Amino acid sequence: MSQNPEIDAPETEVVSQYRIACDGGDGALGHPRVWLQIPQDLGWVECGYCDKRYIHADHEQEVLRKGGAERT
Numbered sequence: 621m622s623q624n625p626e627i628d629a630p631e632t633e634v635v636s637q638y639r640i641a642c643d644g645g646d647g648a649l650g651h652p653r654v655w656l657q658i659p660q661d662l663g664w665v666e667c668g669y670c671d672k673r674y675i676h677a678d679h680e681q682e683v684l685r686k687g688g689a690e691r692t
């Protein structure tokens with residue numbers, strides 16, 4: 621995986637499913653596996669454990685154009 625300079629987020633992964641599992645990967649960020657559901661109207665979801673952001677491929681351009689996820 622390479623870094624994408626267009627994405628201003630700690631870690632972002634483009635996925636092809638709306639339901640994905642995150643366990644934080646290897647190393648210090650590892651955490652119990654959780655299932656994340658990407659809201660279809662939003663197109664992305666953020667893992668509450670490791671802050672990793674998952675963007676659905678169908679929404680990638682849309683999300684990036686909006687400047688990514690606006691934190692509320």
Ligand SMILES: [Zn+2]
Nearest residue numbers: 642644667670
């Ligand atoms: Zn995670």
